[in-house]
Amino acid sequence: MPEITYLEAIRTALREEMIRDERVFLFGEDIGRYGGAFGVTFGLLDEFGPERVRETPISEAAIVGAATGAALVGMRPVAELMFMDFVLLTMEQLVNQAAKVRFMFGGKGTVPMVLRMPGGSGTGAAAQHSQSLESLLIHIPGIKVVNPSTPYDAKGLLLSSIRDPNPVCFVEHKLLYKVKGEVPEEEYTIPIGAAEVKRKGKDLTVVAGNIMVPRSLAVAEKLSAEGIEVEVVDPRTLRPLDVDTISDSVRKTGRLLVVHEACQTGGWAGEVIASVSSSPAFNYLDAPMRRLAGADVPIPYNRNLEQAAVPQEEDIEREIRALVSNQY
Amino acid sequence: MDNEKLEQYKATIKKPSRKEFMAQIERLGLSYENLIEMYTTMCVIRRFERMADQLYAAGKVHGTMHLSAGQEAVAVGLGRALNLDDYFLNHHRGHGHFVAKDADMNLMMAEFLGKEAGYCKGRGGSMHIADIEANNLGANGIVGGGISLAVGVGLALQMQRKNEIVCVVFGDGAANEGIFHESLNMAALWDLPVLFVCENNQYGMSMQVERATAKLPIAQRAEGYGMRWHHIDGNDVLLVYETMQDVIEHVRSGKGPALVETETYRYFGHSKSDRNLYRTKDEIDEWKEIDPINRFKNLLVDANILTEESAQGIEQDAQKQIDEAVAFAESSPEPDVETLTEFVYA
Amino acid sequence: MPIPFIMPKFDMDQENATVVEWLKDEGEYIELDEAVLTVETDKVAIEVPAPATGKLVKLSAAPGDVVPVTTVIAYVLEDGETEDDLPEEEVVSKVEKAQVTEEIATSEVHPPADIKIEDAQQAGTATPVAARMAQEMGIDLAAVPIAGGRLTKSDIEAYIQTTSLPDGRVKVSATPAARRLSNELGVELISVPGSGPGGRVQADDVRSFESRMAPEIPIDGREADLVPLVGIRRTIAERMQSSFQAAPHIALTVDVDMTQLEAARDRMNAIAEKRDEKRISVTALLVRIIAWVLESNPHINASLVEDTIYLWRDINIGVATAIEDGLIVPVIRKASQKSVREINNDLKNLSVKARDGSLALEEVKDGTFTLSNLGMFGIDQFRAIINPPESAILAVGKVVRKPVVINNQDEIEVRPIMSMTLSADHRVIDGVVAANFLQDLVLAIEAPDILLY
Numbered sequence A: 001m002p003e004i005t006y007l008e009a010i011r012t013a014l015r016e017e018m019i020r021d022e023r024v025f026l027f028g029e030d031i032g033r034y035g036g037a038f039g040v041t042f043g044l045l046d047e048f049g050p051e052r053v054r055e056t057p058i059s060e061a062a063i064v065g066a067a068t069g070a071a072l073v074g075m076r077p078v079a080e081l082m083f084m085d086f087v088l089l090t091m092e093q094l095v096n097q098a099a100k101v102r103f104m105f106g107g108k109g110t111v112p113m114v115l116r117m118p119g120g121s122g123t124g125a126a127a128q129h130s131q132s133l134e135s136l137l138i139h140i141p142g143i144k145v146v147n148p149s150t151p152y153d154a155k156g157l158l159l160s161s162i163r164d165p166n167p168v169c170f171v172e173h174k175l176l177y178k179v180k181g182e183v184p185e186e187e188y189t190i191p192i193g194a195a196e197v198k199r200k201g202k203d204l205t206v207v208a209g210n211i212m213v214p215r216s217l218a219v220a221e222k223l224s225a226e227g228i229e230v231e232v233v234d235p236r237t238l239r240p241l242d243v244d245t246i247s248d249s250v251r252k253t254g255r256l257l258v259v260h261e262a263c264q265t266g267g268w269a270g271e272v273i274a275s276v277s278s279s280p281a282f283n284y285l286d287a288p289m290r291r292l293a294g295a296d297v298p299i300p301y302n303r304n305l306e307q308a309a310v311p312q313e314e315d316i317e318r319e320i321r322a323l324v325s326n327q328y
Numbered sequence B: 001m002d003n004e005k006l007e008q009y010k011a012t013i014k015k016p017s018r019k020e021f022m023a024q025i026e027r028l029g030l031s032y033e034n035l036i037e038m039y040t041t042m043c044v045i046r047r048f049e050r051m052a053d054q055l056y057a058a059g060k061v062h063g064t065m066h067l068s069a070g071q072e073a074v075a076v077g078l079g080r081a082l083n084l085d086d087y088f089l090n091h092h093r094g095h096g097h098f099v100a101k102d103a104d105m106n107l108m109m110a111e112f113l114g115k116e117a118g119y120c121k122g123r124g125g126s127m128h129i130a131d132i133e134a135n136n137l138g139a140n141g142i143v144g145g146g147i148s149l150a151v152g153v154g155l156a157l158q159m160q161r162k163n164e165i166v167c168v169v170f171g172d173g174a175a176n177e178g179i180f181h182e183s184l185n186m187a188a189l190w191d192l193p194v195l196f197v198c199e200n201n202q203y204g205m206s207m208q209v210e211r212a213t214a215k216l217p218i219a220q221r222a223e224g225y226g227m228r229w230h231h232i233d234g235n236d237v238l239l240v241y242e243t244m245q246d247v248i249e250h251v252r253s254g255k256g257p258a259l260v261e262t263e264t265y266r267y268f269g270h271s272k273s274d275r276n277l278y279r280t281k282d283e284i285d286e287w288k289e290i291d292p293i294n295r296f297k298n299l300l301v302d303a304n305i306l307t308e309e310s311a312q313g314i315e316q317d318a319q320k321q322i323d324e325a326v327a328f329a330e331s332s333p334e335p336d337v338e339t340l341t342e343f344v345y346a
Numbered sequence C: 001m002p003i004p005f006i007m008p009k010f011d012m013d014q015e016n017a018t019v020v021e022w023l024k025d026e027g028e029y030i031e032l033d034e035a036v037l038t039v040e041t042d043k044v045a046i047e048v049p050a051p052a053t054g055k056l057v058k059l060s061a062a063p064g065d066v067v068p069v070t071t072v073i074a075y076v077l078e079d080g081e082t083e084d085d086l087p088e089e090e091v092v093s094k095v096e097k098a099q100v101t102e103e104i105a106t107s108e109v110h111p112p113a114d115i116k117i118e119d120a121q122q123a124g125t126a127t128p129v130a131a132r133m134a135q136e137m138g139i140d141l142a143a144v145p146i147a148g149g150r151l152t153k154s155d156i157e158a159y160i161q162t163t164s165l166p167d168g169r170v171k172v173s174a175t176p177a178a179r180r181l182s183n184e185l186g187v188e189l190i191s192v193p194g195s196g197p198g199g200r201v202q203a204d205d206v207r208s209f210e211s212r213m214a215p216e217i218p219i220d221g222r223e224a225d226l227v228p229l230v231g232i233r234r235t236i237a238e239r240m241q242s243s244f245q246a247a248p249h250i251a252l253t254v255d256v257d258m259t260q261l262e263a264a265r266d267r268m269n270a271i272a273e274k275r276d277e278k279r280i281s282v283t284a285l286l287v288r289i290i291a292w293v294l295e296s297n298p299h300i301n302a303s304l305v306e307d308t309i310y311l312w313r314d315i316n317i318g319v320a321t322a323i324e325d326g327l328i329v330p331v332i333r334k335a336s337q338k339s340v341r342e343i344n345n346d347l348k349n350l351s352v353k354a355r356d357g358s359l360a361l362e363e364v365k366d367g368t369f370t371l372s373n374l375g376m377f378g379i380d381q382f383r384a385i386i387n388p389p390e391s392a393i394l395a396v397g398k399v400v401r402k403p404v405v406i407n408n409q410d411e412i413e414v415r416p417i418m419s420m421t422l423s424a425d426h427r428v429i430d431g432v433v434a435a436n437f438l439q440d441l442v443l444a445i446e447a448p449d450i451l452l453y
Helices: A006-020 A044-052 A060-072 A084-098 A151-163 A212-224 A243-253 A269-277 A280-284 A303-308 A313-324 B003-012 B018-028 B032-057 B072-081 B095-100 B105-112 B145-159 B178-189 B218-225 B237-252 B281-288 B292-302 B308-330 C128-137 C153-163 C176-185 C203-213 C231-246 C259-274 C282-295 C340-356 C431-446 C448-452
Strands: A003-005 A024-028 A053-055 A076-080 A114-119 A144-146 A168-173 A180-182 A196-199 A204-208 A230-234 A237-239 A256-263 A290-294 B087-090 B136-139 B166-171 B194-200 B228-233 B258-263 C003-006 C016-022 C035-040 C045-049 C054-057 C066-068 C072-077 C249-257 C302-305 C308-311 C317-319 C321-323 C326-328 C369-373 C392-406 C411-425
Touching (some): A003 A006, A003 A151, A006 A044, A006 A151, A024 A060, A044 A053, A060 A076, A060 A084, A060 B145, A060 B178, A084 A114, A084 A168, A084 B145, A114 A151, A144 A151, A151 A168, A196 A212, A204 A243, A212 A230, A212 A256, A212 A313, A230 A243, A243 A256, A243 A269, A243 A280, A256 A313, A269 A280, A269 A290, A290 A313, B003 B281, B018 B237, B018 B292, B032 B072, B032 B237, B032 B292, B032 B308, B072 B166, B072 B194, B072 B237, B072 B292, B087 B095, B087 B145, B095 B105, B105 B308, B136 B145, B145 B166, B145 B178, B145 B194, B178 B194, B178 B218, B194 B218, B194 B237, B218 B228, B218 B258, B237 B258, B237 B292, B292 B308, C128 C153, C176 C203, C231 C326, C249 C431, C259 C282, C259 C411, C259 C431, C282 C317, C282 C340, C282 C369, C282 C392, C317 C340, C321 C340, C392 C431, C411 C431, C431 C448
Parallel strands (some): A024 A053, A024 A076, A076 A114, A114 A168, A204 A230, A204 A256, A256 A290, B087 B136, B087 B166, B194 B258, B228 B258, C369 C392
Antiparallel strands (some): A003 A180, A196 A230, C003 C072, C016 C035, C016 C066, C054 C072, C249 C411, C302 C308, C321 C326, C392 C411
């Protein structure tokens, strides 16, 4: 099976869907000749032309507003925000318009729109270009939030997102763009709202968000040599959250650690833990459910501080060890 | 407007002579039936707004309302100039526009009362009325909320090679939202078929437009975006109709978007909690002298197209229609609580 | 520095001692190890020796005072010291989380001479018993209100009452998985030692506790007919297990010469025949005699309920009766007030009802002693399990004609001998008490006319 990068997987999905469905068009800043800030849309302008690969002025609010309007009358826009941080400029259009139109109008009108945005730290982009804001997004009824961790998941989920009749926030991670993985050439989709057990284990469940998946898997490999078997669950979609898969896993292992880059306070780990607490897994918990999240701090510029601000492999390892040895 | 400006403004308003009037309606291709119909619609709107006010005062309406009495000429002039399947986005003071777009008054009233039979099944209320199938993409509760949506609709219409245009109506306050500027720039950049209508009723909420806007008229901003613009007396229904007809043709032909500013006035406060502390009764009375419905009626009566009796008859019919709508709405069932979480996702 | 004189601990679970009298007075000169004070504990009165040589001052306990162990009750001033050298009063305030060690000497009568002043002045801590209880139950000592100067076992018990849940459960620190497992496995969570932080019970703790309790029984691949543990079988299983686990059983066996009893029985049966009444059974006779003996051995006719032993006034003797699928114990009420004939009639009626399954609740409750006879099944001797809430049960075997030495001479005669084994609850009945009962019983059986006394 061919191996392609996460970035190439996204591009491939865009391309395939634009061929398959002429209503799909791309909408964002510098997505044409430049190929997008990270190069995701490189080459698509040549293939599909400037109408369908439409570069916009620097007007994030209008980008999302226009995408909403276009979706409302039958198009399938895939809008790109250069950095997840800029979603904050679009919150009115995303939350008050796109998320609510269908409901406010009593079930009439649909907004089949995808909003792609790369988030996350590690590139020295500092406080205003490194945030992980998906926790804000999952709070809004009416939108879906997806965050794939592998090229395989990225492609399958992007196709599903474009085909979904609802507004979908497709959250990418900058550090994952260059990661390679096996991706079949044939068409496949991954359903939105389905988590995946990326690694089976019996001693503890780690629920990890995008960039934390490969980190958790690396730690799990290492601990396996000592007889500690960690089960790694990748939710893949944050809203709607696949509580059943997570709960089944915790029921089996009796221990839960949720790891994400987003800041701890108000971070979506709380949502996972509260959901598991209310699930049948509760009676099988043999330790307190814990979260390992980004520090409550804007992302610093200095490289070491930047690393220290978010969970790294050592942190994940430390927390897992403490949990399985009943230190909590 | 302050008194001085208002006097100056009123001085610019000329009542056309009968001859000028007849020439105009011929030019516009309007029959007597058309004119009576327009007049009727204006009356219905006025009555409708009064009824909404009464319903609210009787405690029957949950939440608040934004009434557009006084702005009928814009609603009707614009409404009659657009095609039936042109797309339309509105602001929260949009009952009049809705009625002018031939909305079903029963369903409108039902929506006000939050009933299942309402346009939005009681989920939206006064501020969010929409009729998607009729290409009415809804009233918006966010000031300026519909403007960028309209840009997207225009973009889609262009990509779909359709003949329809999209019209978005917003107020003088919205013109100072950032999204107004982003949207005008984008629409002009791509020559999108968007008609931007700024209904300047002199006030944001309590803020006079002069105190909020660095340079008037608002419509002139379109020049900064290389867009066609007009600034007209919004209380002259035929002038509105004529201007809109012309501009719509321009927009429909793909020559680019346009911005039309219509000067008008609202008699009721911003919302139901508005005590009108920011303007005087005198001012309201001054504007009533150039009330759009009266002006039109006078023209029609002078031209013997309408008599006082028939005008009265029209008023009574309007009232009857509205009373029926209220009766329908009041006897309509409430939505089932069990359906609370429906319609969130498609 | 003045040496603190503490109330010493003599027993492992001793909480307090009562001051009886000071043998030395305030200001008196005392010598190391000299008896200074008499105290009384749960079991016995003890003399407390002086911890040092010097002047006895600041006596702070009076006769009759109940003083918690390790409390400072006086000081010994050494040469050159005065009252000014005494440390300031320590105000007893709240209890800290106890760093409990059981290092304070328990079995020695002399208080250890190397107790540091800081240790001795731990007025704000918990007694070792209380601390151990708290740790086992996962109770935070800081949360327990204290009645007196130190946190004692009764404080913990009082606290448990207040944090008990309405259905009688007690709060235990345990994970949800441990709780679920303890329910499923039928393990009392409160008895499981916890290995988690703060003594929290983890699931593995429950598992290992349970596996220590119940050995694994391999059943795979082996054939068996299955009998579900339900109904009377289950009841018997549960009662027998709880009786055996709760009561420390002792068993005393004695042989009795049945000659006189058999002769008495024959004489009675002659009368019965003449009167056309039922023949008297050996069991009925035994019940009557046992009842008479119990009158003068009240501790055998008793029940332990929580912390109190009830010496029942009525003597209600149950007679273990085999029925289909199990065992039932109909009770002869007030047996000491009935004649042999009456007891015999009762027995006959009850055993018919037992076999019919028509015994009323009245007829099986309030027993105070049980007699179990397997003699008719050829058993010589056996040990029965006490029928709770009773404290003793007598198991009799079959009468066997045996050669015995009589009259303490070397003469041998063949006599009818029956073996009797008394199982007794040692919490209530000590060996000697049980032995006395059996002696009295043997005497009465071998000379039944003394019942006329």
